[in-house]
Amino acid sequence: MMKISKKVLYSFFTFLIVMGVVSAEVAAFQADRHIGVVRRFKPDVTVTNLDLEKYIKLNLSENIGEKLFAGDSLFTDPEGFALVFFMDRSVAKVKPNSLLIVNGEVETTRKSSNTRINLERGEIFLNVEPQGxxxxxxxxxxSLASVKGTDFGSKSNGYTWVQEGQVDVTAxxxxxxxxxxxxxxxxxxxPGNNIESGTLTDQELSNLNEGFDEVDNNLIRKEVILKFRDQNGQLREIIIEIFEEEGQN
Incomplete structure (x- = not known):
């Protein structure tokens, strides 16, 4: 029996995810669009949506690239981590014991999107692409943190820290x-009335960022340019950032 390498399987799953993004870009007329994709995770992670009676306990053999739609909740258990890619190319790293609800919409005809994460419990770290x-x-x-492009972390108790860029925090x-x-x-x-702010030492910043690399070790970020023709026959291209594992054979 022919043996299929992990690298081939990983590339195949990456291809499926990218093709899903392209399909969403082409089918701008579709009303129900996903906001993000759970790209990597460590058990146990669960995606739910009570309004849709949706309950999915993610499985490595079945849920590679699980899509997140408006109103979906993502839970990580005491040992669970997740890496979520959003359609604007932003990335969220989710720590254990976290609960977040994603909302927003993607409008490909105007090349615009809005994304809102309600962090009900736990911690996340985000790389948010320049938003335009x-x-x-x-x-x-x-609190409410408004972002235009930065690397920053947030805790459900209203604590926000910035590694690079700018974040506006509102009580x-x-x-x-x-x-x-x-x-x-x-x-x-x-009470959500007052904000204390200040500067972090290098050690304090390092301590806050600790543990978020659990789901992105050995990943290489690459840009892929995809060209296709839209419904009017016009040649278009989009740039997709993908992550490939290093050292897979």
């Missing part, structure tokens, strides 16, 4: 807003 006309937000019960109850830049943090108090 797009909107990307992370909300907790206390939900009072409306107070502060702008955070590289190596800065903000903590919104429990």
């Amino acid at each position: 006309n797009n909107d990307f937000e992370v909300a907790t019960s206390r 939900l109850n009072s409306g107070q807003t502060v702008s955070l830049f590289e190596k800065m943090f903000a903590q919104v108090d429990e």
